[in-house]
């Protein structure tokens with residue numbers, strides 16, 4: 001298939017591009033480099049051993065999107081482009097509604113006009129908010145608690161409505177839990193921008209010496225060691241799910257066992273296993289062979305104590321299971337973090 005990958009130089013998009021190329025698909029990548037760099041394009045091509053077609057494009061530019069989709073002869077779209085920070089979305093909701101929602105409306109309007117009917121959308125477990133029951137299934141209530149989460153839920157709703165209106169349109173929303181890790185080649189991974197918000201990117205910067213100490217946000221939760229529990233999943237496992245999702249969408253084979261009547265479905269992508277902050281820290285110490293100082297501080301507002309996925313629907317619909325364990329996630333993340341730290345040292 002000729003597959004448009006939006007946000008191709010971002011964290012998940014770049015890993016998905018490598019897996020798509022490995023599976024024999026052609027990648028037509030777009031990015032506006034608002035949170036990534038051009039070097040990632042070459043890194044994708046080196047990791048996959050194949051070239052991609054690339055267009056620099058901001059999806060808020062509706063005419064540009066229409067022009068690209070009108071000419072590119074696409075079979076499918078993998079839509080990753082968007083902002084993803086909860087705190088930033090609270091401070092600047094307009095940025096999130098334009099970059100995540102307006103951009104998606106432009107993209108799917110052009111897809112509809114050009115009869116590009118196969119879509120996989122990068123969603124998040126954040127659409128569930130603070131789930132009442134664990135593990136989190138796809139039937140759990142959609143109740144996002146941040147502007148970021150609401151933009152993901154809105155775009156899922158848009159796709160569901162579009163699939164209802166256009167019988168040939170089919171879309172899968174993949175709801176990621178906590179993706180970490182990097183490609184085993186060390187060529188691509190999550191490039192940190194400023195102070196990391198997420199746990200593992202922060203831990204890695206303590207390991208490289210860029211930051212002094214990890215602040216653990218609370219150790220008085222009702223969990224075995226008192227710290228929050230999340231479902232960490234290797235980014236390469238997440239990337240592989242996209243290839244399977246794309247193929248399921250094209251064959252229209254998903255949804256036979258659940259409530260898909262209109263060609264729209266949503267799947268959780270997690271391991272089904274929770275790890276605490278201290279367990280992740282221990283795994284990172286093992287992977288990095290560095291001491292990694294930490295201190296316990298106050299809880300972070302808005303954090304739920306425990307969230308982990310029920311991933312059985314992704315297994316039954318796609319034959320997908322997360323295969324890589326926490327130590328592998330931390331080892332691969334560290335490998336990439338060291339490469340980035342070396343490159344930054346070379347530049348300065």
Ligand code: UD1
Pocket residue numbers: 085086087124125126177178179197198199200202214215216217218227228229230277300302303
């Ligand atoms: C966050 C986002 C979520 C997004 C996901 C992407 C919030 C509230 N949620 O999830 O919407 O989809 O990232 O991966 O931002 N922690 C520390 N110290 C730190 C950083 C984190 O103790 O310096 C703890 C947090 O309290 C949390 C755990 O580590 O318990 C994981 O945090 P994080 O990596 O930010 O992920 P989530 O909050 O689960």
